[in-house]
Amino acid sequence: MTKRKMFLRMITASLVRRRSRMLVALLAIAVGATILSGLVTIYYDVPRQMGAQFRNYGANMIFLAASNEARFDLDTVRRGVACIDAEELVGVAPYRYETVRIHEQPILAAGTDLDGAKATSPYWHIDGEWPSARYEVLVGQETAEFLGLKTGDVFNATWSSGEEEEDVLNLGVDMKVAGILETGGSEEEYLYMSLSDMEELAGETEKLDVVELSVSASADELKAYEQDIEANVPDIAPRLVKRVTESESTVLTKLQSLVFLVTAVVLVLTMICVATTMTAVVTERRKEIGLRKSLGASDGSIIWEFMGEGLLLGGVGGILGSILGFAFAQFVSVHVFSSSITYQPALLPVTILVSVLVTGLACLLPVRSATEVDPALVLKGE
Amino acid sequence: MFFRMIRGAFTRQWKKMLMIALTIALGASLATAMLGVMMDVGDKVNQELKTYGANITVVPKASSVIGNLYEVEGGESGETAYLREDELGKIKTIFWAFNIVDFSPFIDTEVTLPDGAGVKLVGTWFNHHLALPTGEELDTGVKNLRTWWSIEDGRWIDEGLDVYEPNCVMVGSVLAEREGLRVGDWLHVSAPYGENDLIVCGIFDSGDDADEQLYAPMDVVQALSDTDGYLTSIEVSALTTPDNELAERAAKDPSSLSIADYELWYCTAYVSSICYQLQEVITDSVASPVRQVADSEGAILEKTELLMVLITILSLIGSALGITNLVTASVMERSNELGLLKAIGAKDGAISALVLTEVILTGIVGAAIGYFAGLGFAQIIGHTVFGSSIAMKPLVLPVVAVLVLVVTLAGSVPAIRMLLKLRPAEVLHGR
Numbered sequence: 001m002t003k004r005k006m007f008l009r010m011i012t013a014s015l016v017r018r019r020s021r022m023l024v025a026l027l028a029i030a031v032g033a034t035i036l037s038g039l040v041t042i043y044y045d046v047p048r049q050m051g052a053q054f055r056n057y058g059a060n061m062i063f064l065a066a067s068n069e070a071r072f073d074l075d076t077v078r079r080g081v082a083c084i085d086a087e088e089l090v091g092v093a094p095y096r097y098e099t100v101r102i103h104e105q106p107i108l109a110a111g112t113d114l115d116g117a118k119a120t121s122p123y124w125h126i127d128g129e130w131p132s133a134r135y136e137v138l139v140g141q142e143t144a145e146f147l148g149l150k151t152g153d154v155f156n157a158t159w160s161s162g163e164e165e166e167d168v169l170n171l172g173v174d175m176k177v178a179g180i181l182e183t184g185g186s187e188e189e190y191l192y193m194s195l196s197d198m199e200e201l202a203g204e205t206e207k208l209d210v211v212e213l214s215v216s217a218s219a220d221e222l223k224a225y226e227q228d229i230e231a232n233v234p235d236i237a238p239r240l241v242k243r244v245t246e247s248e249s250t251v252l253t254k255l256q257s258l259v260f261l262v263t264a265v266v267l268v269l270t271m272i273c274v275a276t277t278m279t280a281v282v283t284e285r286r287k288e289i290g291l292r293k294s295l296g297a298s299d300g301s302i303i304w305e306f307m308g309e310g311l312l313l314g315g316v317g318g319i320l321g322s323i324l325g326f327a328f329a330q331f332v333s334v335h336v337f338s339s340s341i342t343y344q345p346a347l348l349p350v351t352i353l354v355s356v357l358v359t360g361l362a363c364l365l366p367v368r369s370a371t372e373v374d375p376a377l378v379l380k381g382e
Numbered sequence: 383m384f385f386r387m388i389r390g391a392f393t394r395q396w397k398k399m400l401m402i403a404l405t406i407a408l409g410a411s412l413a414t415a416m417l418g419v420m421m422d423v424g425d426k427v428n429q430e431l432k433t434y435g436a437n438i439t440v441v442p443k444a445s446s447v448i449g450n451l452y453e454v455e456g457g458e459s460g461e462t463a464y465l466r467e468d469e470l471g472k473i474k475t476i477f478w479a480f481n482i483v484d485f486s487p488f489i490d491t492e493v494t495l496p497d498g499a500g501v502k503l504v505g506t507w508f509n510h511h512l513a514l515p516t517g518e519e520l521d522t523g524v525k526n527l528r529t530w531w532s533i534e535d536g537r538w539i540d541e542g543l544d545v546y547e548p549n550c551v552m553v554g555s556v557l558a559e560r561e562g563l564r565v566g567d568w569l570h571v572s573a574p575y576g577e578n579d580l581i582v583c584g585i586f587d588s589g590d591d592a593d594e595q596l597y598a599p600m601d602v603v604q605a606l607s608d609t610d611g612y613l614t615s616i617e618v619s620a621l622t623t624p625d626n627e628l629a630e631r632a633a634k635d636p637s638s639l640s641i642a643d644y645e646l647w648y649c650t651a652y653v654s655s656i657c658y659q660l661q662e663v664i665t666d667s668v669a670s671p672v673r674q675v676a677d678s679e680g681a682i683l684e685k686t687e688l689l690m691v692l693i694t695i696l697s698l699i700g701s702a703l704g705i706t707n708l709v710t711a712s713v714m715e716r717s718n719e720l721g722l723l724k725a726i727g728a729k730d731g732a733i734s735a736l737v738l739t740e741v742i743l744t745g746i747v748g749a750a751i752g753y754f755a756g757l758g759f760a761q762i763i764g765h766t767v768f769g770s771s772i773a774m775k776p777l778v779l780p781v782v783a784v785l786v787l788v789v790t791l792a793g794s795v796p797a798i799r800m801l802l803k804l805r806p807a808e809v810l811h812g813r
Contacts, residue, residue: 020800021714028707035700039693046689053685056678057434123677184439184672242589246530247433254430255686258767259693262419265759266697269412273704276405280398280708284715328696336688 011308025281026317029355032274033321034328037351039263041329044344046259049337050252051216055090059120059212060244061222063229063236070235073206080236081213083229088221090214091119096195097209098202101158101172107143109157109191111198114138120214124187127151128179135197136178140188144180153177157191159202173201219249271358278362282306286370293375306367307360314359318352325351384736391740398712399744405708406748406786407755409701413782414756416694419763421775423690424683426768428621431682432483433529436617437675438657440465443666464612465667467600472663473618474514481621481651484526486510488615489600491607493571501557503571503596505603508539524597527617528588536565536584539599549602551580554593558585571596575608618660618669622653624680629654702789709741709793717801725806734798741794742787749786753779 063080065072074094081092093116100109114131118124128151131137139149149155158172175197181187193201215222222240229238292302326343333341392399442463465487473485489505507523514520525538539550553563563569567582580598587593604610625633632639632647633654639647647655653676657669716737723733757774764772 021711024707024711024714028704031700031703031707035696038696042689042693050682050685053682054678056681058674121674123673125673125677182670183674184670184676185674240589242532242587243435243530245589247431247435250433250529251427251430251682254767255427258419258423258763259689261763261766262416262690262693265415265763266412266693266700269408270697270700270704272408273405273701273708276401276408277704277707277711280401280711280715283398284711332689332692336685336692 007305007308010305011312021281021284022313025278025313025359026320028274028277029313029317029359030320030324032270032358033318033351033355034324035270035321036267036354037322037325037347038328038332039266039325040347040350041326041341041344042332043256043259043263045329045333045341047218047252047256048216048342049333049339050255051218051248052090052337052339054248054252055214055216056122057244057248058123059093059214060241060248061213061215061226062239062241063211063213064239065207066235066237071206072208072235074208076233076235077208077211080211080229080233080238083232084213084215084225085217088216090216091116092211092213093117093120094195094208094211096198096205096207098159098198100191100201102147102155102191105147107147107191108189109193109198109201111193111195111202114192114194117192117212120212121183121187123183125182126179127182128177131178131192131194133176134194135173135175136193137175137197138179138181138192139177140190140192141180141182142188143191144177149177149180151177151179157201173197218252219245271354274355274358275362278310278359279366282310282363282366283370286366286373289367289370290373290375290377293371299371302371303364303367306363310359310363311356314356315352317359318355319348321355322348322351384732384739387736388739388743392743398715399740402708402712402741403744403748403751406705406745406790407752409705409789410749410752410782410786411754411756411759412697412701412752413785414753414778415759415763416697417778417781418756418760418772418774420687420690420694421778422764422772424687425621425773426764426770427683427686428679429483429770430768431675431679432526432619432621434675434678435527435529436485436619437622437653437672437679438618438620438660438669439672440616440618440660440664440667440669441614443668463666464609464614465616465664467611467613469664470613470616471512471514473616473660474512474518474520475516476656476659476663477648478620478651478656478659479516481656483619483621484522485616485618486523486527487600487613488617489603489607489609489613491573491603491609493573493596493606495561496570497561499561501571501594501596503551503573503598503603503606504592505598505600507600508541508597510541527619528592531586531588531592534585534587536582539583539597541599549578549580550583550598551602552584552586552597553582554595554597555585555587556593557595558582569596571606573606576606578602578606616664618656620653620656621651622656622676622679623651624684625652625654625676628652632658698785702785702792705786705789706793709790710797713737713741713794713797714801717804720798720801721804721806721808724802730802733802737798738791738794741790745786745790749783752786753782756782 063077077092077094081089093112096111098109098111099106101107118130126138139147144150147155154174154176156172157175175193181192215225217225222245226238226240229236289302329341333339442465467487470485470487473479473482476482486507491503492500493503494500509521509525510523512520512522523541534555539552551569557563563582563585565582565585569580569582571578571580580602604612628643628647629650629652632644632652636644636647636658648658653671657671660669661667720733720737760772760774764770
């Protein structure tokens, strides 16, 4: 029998025959590796997932016309939006503001892409439904109270072009209140309708007033987009909504460092736990070491064997832990953020390497102390 | 004899016992730290989310925004409703006064600059020192409510200092550029009810409408608009509990609730109940949540708490398995000793009692050390991340104690049972 065969046989035999103890050790390593890979995966994914949550605060970038002469229509906006990574774009809502007359009162009306508004302003509370058909509108709560409108009411809206003759002929459009908008902010004084309805009411014009964008990106990335758009689409003046971007980076940094510290503390403590368990499992075998030594095994070969065992356990535990850890991270992601987690492929070798290192180190210390002692003493049980 | 054996185990095998105690201490400290942080993370993140500014606005009942539209129609003669400045202190007397972090009154008026341009002048508190009837003292104002403003030049108006130079004004960056204003310049403003010379003491960049406005201390603006003692709005920043179904029902109509529900709602820090309580103390006011801030806060708080709960559960499982493992390993290691005890006639019960007492004694020592170490870890996390200490909930101690007890028993009982099943001769032989 060759030396290598004997080595392998001794390792496998000790793993198989001492099944229960090896199971204990393997479990410890697997738990450690699970925590390592699970928490690190979550740590890397938190900014992305949490960033998506922060989009609840609404638009973090707006487009304005660069100057009064600039072309600022849907096409220009599309060119501006093209500069932003489509994956990061949460919503785009163009707005055109006009004053319309309802019950002879001047009311501010906004024409927008209602689906875009829904995406950029998830915090809008609608009492009723989002408009789905033509001539259906959202009415801000203040305006609704002022005009005495309720969900389902139909009212007549006219638009004044400024010329009296035309105004007499202008019969306006009958519109239906699909829902009452409650935000607690200035949106409550407006009337929201789709851009096409607005065009029919107030006439076609190419010019938008403002475009709200909600982009899931860090403050630095947003600044880069801002410069990019300014350079590529000269008609657009992009502006960051500082209130949202500044606050987001403050809070997000805190959250990330929280997860980082928690991960660090948990990892250090878990790794020590794994190490002590391994040490206990190996210390138990001092007698075996003594016996081998008295049979003539060299210190080197004994250390090698034990290390081989440890490394095997570490490798298997590491692989097991990687799988379990990913499953845990996925579970957390689905339950907390209702989205899938992105897997970090680099984590697999790192997890295995760390578990092998920890187990190796944990084995090395007790084995070395056992080999240093006189075999007779060890065998006697001291 | 029993105690002697226990004492013997601790004095002669102190190294092994130390290792068990150490592992239990590690597990217990992990559990303590994670539970402590988890239970307090909601409050801490809530504090952080205050950087988004006020989540409640209070406006006079009759006015509201439509009033401004009216003014366009009816000119300056239009009746405008105001809130009363002397009622501001009452905000800190409501049931949830402790949850009100900051608030600031606002009064605004249109002023004309020398070149004829009309500008909005906002009067507010910057860092107003408030001595409350309750004896509490508090510094509050827009400096806390507008954390995203960056001062491009000059400084914030300091109300503590500016009693000697009360005519300070802060200018929005867009306006400053347009008018060519710099820090230290004098700016003459005229309003329908008076005029004044103000000195520019800071230029700020806010990234919103405020960039085209002027901000000055309350009394300056009140003098200009002849509204001494009156306000147009109040912004309140409060720590709130995320809304649930009850809160939504209550927000629509508090009187529709049953008495028990009403009390539960009134005594929970929902944004709607705080709004309701504010309306009770401020005459003729409407307090409404700023959905953009209030809703998003709720969502983020919920997610963060859930995330921390799951991470805590993982680390609890981890530390539990770690302790169980080590205890099992260390009990099995003593198969020879237990076999010998059995061979010389010890009863199963006596052996179990002996081993369990040892393990539990070690567990108690380890858990005690771990608990205090865990408190330390939690404070390290609190101070590094949030810059404030974590308030440990009293629930943490019993949870950790029960956890350690259950886990050590779970680790030792199956191992002892397994060893007792073996025949002493076999065990002693080394099988």
